[in-house]
Amino acid sequence: MMQKLSFFILLFFTIHFSIAQQHQLSETATVSVLTVGPGNHLNDAFGHSGFRIKDRLTGLDVVYGYGEYDFDTPNFYLKFAQGKLNYLISKTEYNRFYQVYSYYDRSIREQVLNLTQAEKQKLYDYLINNYKPENRGYLYDFFFDNCATKIKDVTNIAVNNRIEFHEPKDFENASFRTLIQNELNRNSWGSLSIDICLGSVIDRQAPAEDHMFLPKNIYKFFENATIGKNKPLVSSSRTLYSQQQPPAKNNFLTSPLFILGIIACFIIFITFKDFKNQQQSKWLDVLIFAITGVIGVLILLLWFATDHKGTHQNYNLLWAFALNLFVIGQFFKAKPAAWFVKYLKLLIILLCLLTLHWIIGVQVFAIGLIPILIALMLRYVFLVSNYNR
Numbered sequence: 001m002m003q004k005l006s007f008f009i010l011l012f013f014t015i016h017f018s019i020a021q022q023h024q025l026s027e028t029a030t031v032s033v034l035t036v037g038p039g040n041h042l043n044d045a046f047g048h049s050g051f052r053i054k055d056r057l058t059g060l061d062v063v064y065g066y067g068e069y070d071f072d073t074p075n076f077y078l079k080f081a082q083g084k085l086n087y088l089i090s091k092t093e094y095n096r097f098y099q100v101y102s103y104y105d106r107s108i109r110e111q112v113l114n115l116t117q118a119e120k121q122k123l124y125d126y127l128i129n130n131y132k133p134e135n136r137g138y139l140y141d142f143f144f145d146n147c148a149t150k151i152k153d154v155t156n157i158a159v160n161n162r163i164e165f166h167e168p169k170d171f172e173n174a175s176f177r178t179l180i181q182n183e184l185n186r187n188s189w190g191s192l193s194i195d196i197c198l199g200s201v202i203d204r205q206a207p208a209e210d211h212m213f214l215p216k217n218i219y220k221f222f223e224n225a226t227i228g229k230n231k232p233l234v235s236s237s238r239t240l241y242s243q244q245q246p247p248a249k250n251n252f253l254t255s256p257l258f259i260l261g262i263i264a265c266f267i268i269f270i271t272f273k274d275f276k277n278q279q280q281s282k283w284l285d286v287l288i289f290a291i292t293g294v295i296g297v298l299i300l301l302l303w304f305a306t307d308h309k310g311t312h313q314n315y316n317l318l319w320a321f322a323l324n325l326f327v328i329g330q331f332f333k334a335k336p337a338a339w340f341v342k343y344l345k346l347l348i349i350l351l352c353l354l355t356l357h358w359i360i361g362v363q364v365f366a367i368g369l370i371p372i373l374i375a376l377m378l379r380y381v382f383l384v385s386n387y388n389r
Contacts, residue, residue, distance in 0.1 A: 023128055024121070029055035030112050031120045033151055034063060034097075034240075035219040037107035038183060040248050042190035044106075046183050047215035049148045052094060052110065053124055061094040064127045067140065067147035083307035086137035089130050089150075098240065107243045111222055114235035115158065123158035130154075143176060143202075143310060148215045159227050167208050168220040176202035176310070177364055179214060185250050186367055192256045195366035196295070197302055199314030203363050256368030264371035271375075271382045280386055282331045288379065293325025315363045318354035319373055321347060336387065344384045351377050 036048040050065035068090040070076075079085040101108055115123065129135060140146060156163050174182075177198065184191040211217045225233040252258055267288070270281050300322055302311035327343060330336040351373060357363050 023125065025053075025055050025060075025117070025124055026057040027117060028057055029053070029060070029120055031115055031123055032110050032112045033155075033218065033222060035109045035111070035215050036101050037109075037216075037243055038247075039104055039106055042184075042193075045190065046180075047106075047148075048101075049151045049215040049218050050097070051123070051127060051151065051154070053127070054094070063092045063094050063097040064131065065090045065092070065147055066138070066150040070137065081306065083309075085140065087140040088136045089127070089138075091131055102241045105244055106241075107239070108241040109219060109239050110237065111219065111234045112236045113155065114227065114232055119158045123154060126154060126157060141309065143210070143213045146213055148218045149213055151218050152209075152212050152221075155233075162227050163233060164226050164228070165209055165212075165221050166224040166226070168224050170220075171208065171211075173205055173208075174211075175204060175364075176206045176210075176213075179206060179211060179217075183214070187252070187255045187257045188250055189256055192366045192368045195364070195369075196299070196316050196320075197314075198310045199303065199312045199316075200357075200363035201312045202310050203361065256366070257371070260368050261371040264375035267375040268378055271379050274386070275382055278389075280383075285331050285379070285383065286328055288376070289324040289328050289331075292320045292376075293322055293328075295320035296322030297325060313363075315354060315357050316365065318350040318357070319369070319376060321350060341384060341387045344380055344387070347380050348377065348384070351380070 030052075032052045032054070034050045034052050036050075038045050038047050048065065048067070050063045052061070052063050054061045066087065066089050068088040070086065070088050073079060073085060076085065098108065113120075138145065152163075177195075180194060180202070181191060184194070209221075212221055222234050223237065227233055267284065270284050274281055296317055299311075299314050299317055299320055302308060303314055323343075324347075327340065330340045354365070354373070358365055
């Protein structure tokens with residue numbers, strides 16, 4: 001019995017030692033941060049970050065990154081919309097990582113971290129443990145827990161929270177919205193959707209370290225960071241791949257400002273025609289109230305029915321008024337209720353409030369909406385005048 005017990009104990013320690021040896025980094029191993037440039041689509045417009053663990057003696061060369069989708073998650077799209085979707089840490093062979101991003105012509109920059117052997121091992125062990133099936137998932141947050149902020153947090157864990165971040169030379173104070181929009185064309189559909197879906201909470205000034213939710217700012221801040229007072233966090237930097245083609249330019253003819261401008265001109269034209277002929281194109285009003293009402297309901301759901309923090313206090317509700325959806329029936333009456341004219345006057349006041357919010361900086365709205373907002377104002381003024389006739 002004792003011989004069997006001794007055998008199993010010996011076997012356990014042999015296996016444990018073998019696994020530990022597999023994960024042991026040599027003195028020549030390096031740990032670096034890879035920063036990938038933006039792509040051509042909204043989901044990759046902000047770049048990507050990852051850890052590269054390289055050990056020539058053992059042939060190890062892998063990249064760990066945060067922010068991978070788990071499409072096998074039950075009710076994937078519902079959880080994504082609700083902000084309750086767990087994202088995963090990923091592990092990729094470096095050669096594969098390089099091939100993918102160079103194929104899509106996205107720049108790759110490397111910063112070798114100035115870590116001791118014990119700190120390298122601690123960081124690597126953390127990633128190994130984090131990659132276990134029971135630990136891989138985490139609740140993603142675009143501003144505070146994404147692929148870039150994880151790089152900052154894990155590196156800080158490896159050095160016992162001794163990193164001191166210093167503002168880069170080109171640092172400028174900015175709101176979260178400005179930091180996002182600096183990476184986008186303001187006259188693009190991606191920019192428009194972000195400005196409609198995200199509320200005034202992202203218009204507050206972001207603290208310096210919170211700028212690191214963007215991968216490019218991880219690169220900038222790491223370049224200037226120190227471990228303790230004097231030891232640089234980064235020992236060396238280099239570019240592994242440079243973008244070969246200039247970023248694709250947006251076609252103005254397919255941009256929000258042009259498309260929504262055409263729609264606004266159509267609304268204004270019909271309104272002028274109705275005013276001139278002393279009539280009302282009710283089909284247009286039903287369409288306007290239906291669309292603005294539906295958008296308003298979606299904004300309310302994003303605000304109150306999801307865990308997304310950036311969708312709170314969204315004053316796009318001042319033009320996309322959810323109640324519009326429930327008063328459409330007034331347009332089908334020969335004479336609408338007396339309160340309906342007051343309701344229309346309320347819509348005009350709300351548009352004025354939106355303008356005030358924009359001017360004083362409570363919330364910044366999408367420039368592509370400007371033609372639509374003008375058209376809505378003119379239409380509502382016409383309706384009040386028409387019903388008071």
